[in-house]
Amino acid sequence: MAVVSDPISDMLTRIRNACQAGHSTVLVPSSRMKMAIAEVLKQAGYILDFTVAGDVKKTLSITLKYEGKVPVIEGLKRVSTPSCRVYVSSDEIPHVQGGMGISILSTSRGVIGSDKARKDKIGGEILCTVW
DSSP: OOOOSOHHHHHHHHHHHHHHHTOSEEEEEOOHHHHHHHHHHHHHTSEEEEEEEOSSSOEEEEEEOEETTEESOOOEEEOSBTTBOOEEOGGGOOOGGGGTSEEEEEETTEEEEHHHHHHHTOOEEEEEEEO
16 A cells, blocks of 8 residues: 555545546545545535544544435645645635635644634634545
8 A cells, every 4th residue: 555645635535536437435544634524525515424443543534415316525726735734713714615615724722624613713723635
C-alpha cells in the first residue's frame, strides 16, 4: 500500500469517487480527524452514517446519502493542505455556494462546521468545503 502524504485529501477523493460511481458505502483508513470530519458531514446531512471496524488497522466505513439516484454531496474541495494552511477568523469564514454548502474547520474546540463556528464566534483552519 502506498504512503499517503495528505490523508484528509485522500478521504475526500474516495468519497467523491464513490459518489460519482454510485456506491452506497466507502471504506477509508480511520483516524480521529477523519472521524470528526465524518461526524460533521453526518450532522449536516451529507452522509447517512459512519462506523469504525477493525482491531489493529481501523477502517472507517461511510454510508453515503442519495436523493433518488443523485448523491447529496455534489462537491468536495480540500482548502488547507499540508504545504499551505488556510486560517480564518470567525468573521472571515466563507459562505460556500451562496450558503448552500458548509466549510469544515479545525478549531480550538475541535472539528466543527462553518455554521457552528460563526455562531460560537471562533475561527480556525479551513479543512475543506462541501456542497
